[in-house]
Amino acid sequence: xxxxxxxxxxxxxxxxxxxxxxxxxxxxxxxxxxxxxxxxxxxxxxxxxxxxxxxxxxxxxxxxxxxxxxxxxxxxxxxxxxxxxxxxxxxxxxxxxxxxxxxxxxxxxxxxxxxxxxxxxxxxxxxxxxxxxxxxxxxxxxxxxxxxxxxxxxxxxxxxxxxxxxxxxxxxxxxxxxxxxxxxxxxxxxxxxxxxxxxxxx
Numbered sequence: 001x002x003x004x005x006x007x008x009x010x011x012x013x014x015x016x017x018x019x020x021x022x023x024x025x026x027x028x029x030x031x032x033x034x035x036x037x038x039x040x041x042x043x044x045x046x047x048x049x050x051x052x053x054x055x056x057x058x059x060x061x062x063x064x065x066x067x068x069x070x071x072x073x074x075x076x077x078x079x080x081x082x083x084x085x086x087x088x089x090x091x092x093x094x095x096x097x098x099x100x101x102x103x104x105x106x107x108x109x110x111x112x113x114x115x116x117x118x119x120x121x122x123x124x125x126x127x128x129x130x131x132x133x134x135x136x137x138x139x140x141x142x143x144x145x146x147x148x149x150x151x152x153x154x155x156x157x158x159x160x161x162x163x164x165x166x167x168x169x170x171x172x173x174x175x176x177x178x179x180x181x182x183x184x185x186x187x188x189x190x191x192x193x194x195x196x197x198x199x200x201x202x
Contacts, residue, residue, distance in 0.1 A: 087192055090178070095161060095168045097195075099179045101202045102153075102160050104194035109142075109149040110184035116142050150180045160202060 054060040090096070116138070123135030154176040161168065161175060182190060187198075196202060 091192060093170075095165050095170055095175065096178065098160060098164055098202070099157055099175050100182060100190075100192065100194070101196045101200075102157050103179045103182045104187070104190070105196045105198065105200040105202045106153070106156075107198060108153065108183035109145045110180070111186055112142075113146070113184050114186060146184075150183070153179060153183055 051063075054063060091100075120135050120139045123131055123138075126132065126135075157176050157179045158172055161172070187194060
């Protein structure tokens with residue numbers, strides 16, 4: 001019986017990846033003991049041939065930091081878009097997305113909270129009793145406006161959720177509070193970012 005010696009194709013198929021092996025050796029030599037990322041993860045979505053293998057431990061760590069930065073940027077972008085795989089658990093699901101759309105499609109009194117709070121703070125430091133009295137009045141009036149607006153917002157959230165998802169498992173009180181909390185933030189600072197325009201028919 002003849003023994004078949006391994007040919008060139010067999011040696012090429014079983015040859016280790018030089019870039020991966022060298023990176024793993026350099027990282028492990030530093031005492032970290034971290035697993036080497038897969039080659040597809042290391043290269044990401046960059047077109048063209050793979051980069052040459054690192055030659056020093058410092059270069060290997062630099063590449064690992066760059067890969068983590070790319071993955072972190074992708075995760076942040078997914079969170080901003082509202083992707084369920086990226087956002088926190090409290091923002092996941094079509095019901096929460098609907099609540100966000102309801103909030104983002106209307107002008108909410110709570111969105112001006114920071115602006116009014118800054119004006120009230122400035123008014124407190126003006127040494128004029130009349131100005132300070134007006135400041136207190138404006139502060140309480142604005143809180144009353146937020147309370148009334150939140151009631152109307154809560155009713156709209158309940159109506160839309162019951163229309164679209166009558167059998168959804170979430171507690172309605174929690175959904176209303178989720179929407180009211182989002183309404184108190186400035187629109188451009190909301191996270192996940194708004195996906196509907198003001199005045200849109202949700």
